[in-house]
Amino acid sequence: MQEDVLAIVMAAGKGTRMKSKNSKLLHKIYGKEIIKRAVENVKKAGIDEVITVVGYKREEVQDVLKDTVKYAIQEEQLGTGHAVMQAAKFLEGTTGKVLVLNGDHPIMRPETLRNIVETSCQRGESATILTMVCDDDILPYGRVIHDKDGKVREIIEQKDCNEEQFKIKEVNLGMYCFDVQELIKALKLLKNDNAQKEYYLTDVIKIMYDKGLKTGSIVVSDNDEVIGVNDRIDLQILTKALQLRINREFMKDGITIEDINSTYIYDDVKIGRDTIIHPNTTIKSGVEIGEDCEIGPYALIDENCKIPDGQKIGSFVEIKK
Numbered sequence: 665m666q667e668d669v670l671a672i673v674m675a676a677g678k679g680t681r682m683k684s685k686n687s688k689l690l691h692k693i694y695g696k697e698i699i700k701r702a703v704e705n706v707k708k709a710g711i712d713e714v715i716t717v718v719g720y721k722r723e724e725v726q727d728v729l730k731d732t733v734k735y736a737i738q739e740e741q742l743g744t745g746h747a748v749m750q751a752a753k754f755l756e757g758t759t760g761k762v763l764v765l766n767g768d769h770p771i772m773r774p775e776t777l778r779n780i781v782e783t784s785c786q787r788g789e790s791a792t793i794l795t796m797v798c799d800d801d802i803l804p805y806g807r808v809i810h811d812k813d814g815k816v817r818e819i820i821e822q823k824d825c826n827e828e829q830f831k832i833k834e835v836n837l838g839m840y841c842f843d844v845q846e847l848i849k850a851l852k853l854l855k856n857d858n859a860q861k862e863y864y865l866t867d868v869i870k871i872m873y874d875k876g877l878k879t880g881s882i883v884v885s886d887n888d889e890v891i892g893v894n895d896r897i898d899l900q901i902l903t904k905a906l907q908l909r910i911n912r913e914f915m916k917d918g919i920t921i922e923d924i925n926s927t928y929i930y931d932d933v934k935i936g937r938d939t940i941i942h943p944n945t946t947i948k949s950g951v952e953i954g955e956d957c958e959i960g961p962y963a964l965i966d967e968n969c970k971i972p973d974g975q976k977i978g979s980f981v982e983i984k985k
Contacts (some may be wrong), residue, residue, distance in 0.1 A: 668761070669710075669711050670714070670844075671711045671762065671842050672715045672748055673702055673716045673717070673767045675702075675716050675725055675767030675768075676717050676718055676720060676747055677741060678720045679894070681894045682894070682896065682899075687720060687725060687876060688768065688917045689724075690725070691813075691899075693899065693906060694906060694928070694930045694931060695766045696949075698767070698768060698770045699725055703729060703733060703767075705772045705774050706765065706774075708733075708774035709778045709781075710774075710873070711763060714732070714733040715734045715754045716733045716736070717735075717737075717738050717747045717748070718737060718738070719740075722737065736754065741934045742856070742863055743860070743865070744866075745862075745865040745866075745867060747852065747865075748783065749851050759769075759844055761841055761842065761844065762841070763811060763840070765777075766838050766892060768892045769889075769890060769892050769893075770902065771902055772890065773886070773889055776794075776885075780792060780839070780841045783882050784841040787878065789843075789879060789880045790843040790846040791839075791841070791842050792841045793869065793879075794839040794881070794882055795835060795836060795884070797834055799833060799906070802870065802874065805836055806821045806822060806834060806836040807819070807830070807832040808832065808833060808834040808836055809829065814882050815878065816869055818869055818873065819836045821866070823897035835885070838865075840865070846877060847868065850868040854868065854871070861916045888909075897909075907927075907929075909930050912933075914935055919937065919940075920941065922943055927944070927945050927946075928946040929946075930948045931949050933948075933950070933953075934951070934953065935947075935953045936953060937955050939954070939958070940958045940959070942958070942962075943960065944961070944962045945959055945960035946961045947964075948965060949967050950964050952968075952969075954972050954974065956973055956974045957971055957973065957974065957977070958977070959971075960978075963977050966983060967985065969983050969984065971983070
């Protein structure tokens, strides 16, 4: 990346729709917490300094992330703009770019995050927002309003859209790349004069645009990776999306997976070429399987096991280290 970059991950919300006694960010996909996945994706994008804004059940989140991030505390949930305000002290005296993300988007590709920053730098934009083209009018996303030159003028929340604005298909995902110093200035101008009495980060876009700064958008190439977790249905949808992504990548690399829908391969697994994975097989994190192996059906390979080249693991076999 061309400039210094840090990230703010917002993880202070209550997530009441999950209907859980625990923070929704502690629920797991493939054995790894939602918030841990979100932070790891940022780090894999090459951004080492991560500030996590915590609030509701913050001890649980901090216990998972430990000292891998810095923490800003949001005692009251007064909007996304207010959340970023709590992290502003970490931005003072810095330059470059800051990526602002939600902690409940756990399967963002690091390549996508890196692309947002690189595009913002190349275009010389003070604000670059990640957007999605969506035909589903039910989804409660703000519409992205461009001016005649293509700059993003503002974001209008769905409930505030007029008839013409409601037809706009490009929607805001709540993920941004800002110039650090311009963000600091804009945060000081945020107001909460709305029905919810909250500070909205979306208002920063209009503040920057009205100052004559460059503001743009970049459309995500895969809508699945920007799904957020609000309830257990979303959790299942994301788990399936990640399952299919991982399995397809292995198949591109020369591995035969007979049924991508019933095969579960966790993170950080290595599999050699021409290995065959039969249906209903689970391969957990850290496993290394050699070339020309045959695994399953109904096999379970536990964490960090190593299977040499040419081995056959039969039906209903469980391998543990």
